Amino acid sequence: MGIKLGIAAGAAGMALVVSAPLWAASPIGSNSYNITTKVDLNGLTRDNFLAVVEPVAKTETAKELVFYDFADTLCELMATETANFVKQTGIPAKHVCVEGDAGTQQLIAAKQAGGAAPADLFFGPNNNMRALTEAGVIANVSLVDLLPNAKSLEPAAAHYSRGFEHGGTVLPFHRNQTVLAYNSASVAQPPQTLQEVFQYAKDHNVKVAVTTPTEGGSGSGFVETAMLALAPDCKNDLYNFKLSEAEANAVADRCMAPVVAYFQQQKPVIEFTNGNEASLQALANNVAVIATVWEDDLYTLANKGLVPKTVRPFLLQTGEVGDGDGLFVVASTTAPEASLLFANFLMSDEVQIAKMEQTGSRTARLDLVTKGQIPDKLAIFLVPDQEYQERTRPRINGLISDAAANKFVKEVIAQ
8 A cells, every 4th residue: 555665573473462561661772861841751651641741732832743644545534633633632733744765864864953853743664763763863752651542552563663673662553464365255265374275276276366576565475474384493583683684685595495395386376466456456357366465455445446345354374474654752842742642642542443444554552442443344354353463473574575575586486
């Protein structure tokens, strides 16, 4: 979909829900906070957050709070939600759609020049969070430990951005998910393992559409998923984000060996496509009965009536990789309390459900039940909450993924 610049990451596998601490959070990566606030951050907890922050935030009306949003698919919704925040709190705020890398560079340039930052909050690409942190742009406040609406987040999403451990300063505002989609008019029950998917195709003389991994993220994500399933001994290496490019290439060579061998055998039942939407079109045109897709792409196109009503998403039992992007408070904001309050608002039930309903944008909140809150005619195009939470996996090291995608194209598709 439109949100493709950021790639979520973190430690491998899923973990238990993060419980809300009863103590105050501490500065991340320093002995002191890099943000100037009126409230005492050292005494702030999740339990007293609203009582302490909200009254002060409502006095910060000297200028508009500026919210940078890099996701074109969420731009209209976020403009509406910003207006809702203004209406509910009386705090002036402005929503601005920006290109992710351009917004990142603006914030870094302002920090380096010692000037006023152009934004108070930034929803930006996860793969830029390391650079933004190292430049001192991100407030070193552990938002995941302080905000009431962030009390139950998937741990890897809450603390990592593409393998960079930020300590909770970046909220996992948006998540998306690679899935397999199937046509339920042709497939009664979806296969549950990678091997079962291709055995089904052989047994029924049908095709599986696989996005070329260098042409679409659903394809590169599928290759990562295949590595996790077919080379389980490589898991620690795949989630080692400290590798040099040469080391990453070596891991890809070793860990792709069983993947290449397996898919060379499956080529007769595979329809390789040249992009994410092309894989969905293969389903719609009955070229394939199972396809590699993005869940939010499927949801959005189905909402427009461009996907057959019989198409359904599912996740393999061994897990499939997902992405996402983060939200943070800018360290130099002149309205820190209002920024904190707005960040909490953006993680609320209202906003998280709205973005899922309108675009299929997932939430990292494990306590938020979406069943019954999305219209039935659209909910069928989303993986059920429990299946999503149990089977989503973080993206692997990007250098390994790139090398693996190139290897797949050269040694599987081109052969």
